[in-house]
Amino acid sequence: MARTIVITGGTNGIGKALARHYTELGDQVVAVGSSEEGGRRLREEVPNAQFVRADLSSLRQTRDLIERLSTEHPVIDALVLAAFRFNAVRVETDEGFEHTFALYVINRWLMAEGLRDPLEKAPIPVIINLCGAGQGGKIQWNDLQLKDKYRGLTATMQGAAASELLGMAYSSERTKYVLYNPVFVATGLHEPFKQPLRGLVQVASAVFAQPVAKAVPPLAALIDHPPAKPLTTWKKGKPIDLAVDRNEARRFEETIRTVTQSALP
Template sequence: MARTIVISGGTNGIGKALARHYAELGDQVVAVGSSDEGGRRLREEVPKAHFVRSDLSSLRQTRDLVERLNAEHPMIDALVLAAFRFNPTRVETEEGFEHTFALYVLNRWLMAEGLRGPLENAATPVIINLCGAGQGGRIHWDDLQLKHKYRAVTATMQGARASELLGTAYASERTKYVLYNPVFVATGLHEPFKQPLRGIVRVASAAFAQPLAKAVPPITALIDHPPAEPFTTWKKGKILDRAVDRNEARRFEETIRALTQPG
């Protein structure tokens, strides 16, 4: 029986590779991306995948997306959260959030929470959150939007820690929540940078990054056969023993819930 796989960030990198994999298996793939150009390339390369355009850094558009997915797909077997952008300089969204925080934290929480219904309707539902889990990031409680002393690595690491906390707080009887850190993968990481750093990152990626063909199979294995535990953390195909403070997880979830209230 064909499954329904929803992939945010499904027009590039690992997201697109997963879209291709499951579309070729005959599953119904919904690939969400922010640009028409990305959608055009996806349709050319993976014609069986269904492209949905949405600015995932926008809370309003994310809510609209969740409403649409609920209406069109009463059952979702897997939700893959892969949308990410490395911002060398601080960017603020129209809604006033630091862009990395909006895309990497708020969007992922809204999608996981908003699609609980369709996920719970599936036989073996799973959420795969592709993130930098296990790297030692922390929450900057006094400056979540990093208005002071912004650094791209700081924003990225805070997002990774946010995934650990929100994954811990996600309570479901059936839907398994998986954090997966693919580490360094050849997915065009050099593109956001300006020269000469862009060239340096490109060379480093070519020399050291894990190819997509090697990075994708461990992820598909977790989608096809979700872990028995409600919440697990993985790094490059190996499970990690990560103890997360549940009090901090609840505090952070309450903070995110307040930040994402409409109006």
């Protein structure tokens, strides 16, 4: 039976590679991306995938996306959270959130919670959160929006730590939650930077980064055969142990819930 796979960030990098993999198997893939140009390229390269355009850094557009997906796809077998953009300088969304926090943290929490019902109706549901789990990121509790001394790496590492906490806080008897760190994959990481740093990152990517095609098989294995445990963490295809404070996870989820409710009356 054909499955339904929803992939945020599905028009580029690992997301697009997964979309290609599963459409070739005959599954229904919904690839969410922020630009019509990305959707055009997806339609050319992966014609059987369904493209849905949405600005995932927008809470309102994310809410509308969840409503649409829930209506059009009452059963979702896998939700892959892969949307990410590195911001070298601080960018604020129209709703007043630091962009990395909105895209990498709030959106992933909203998608997992908002699609809970269609996931629970699937035979073996799974959430795959592509993130920097296990890299030692920290939550900047006193400045979650990083208004003081913004650094792109700090924002990214906070997002990785947030994924760990939200994975721990996610509660389901059926849907498995997988934190997956692909490490260094050739997915256009150099693009947000200015020269000469852009050139250096591009060279490093060409020399050291893992090809996207090699990142797909271990991810596909976790989608096809989700782990038995409610939450597992993987780094480049291998399971790792991750110590996450459950109380801190509850505190962080409650913080995100409060922030979201105030922004989405």
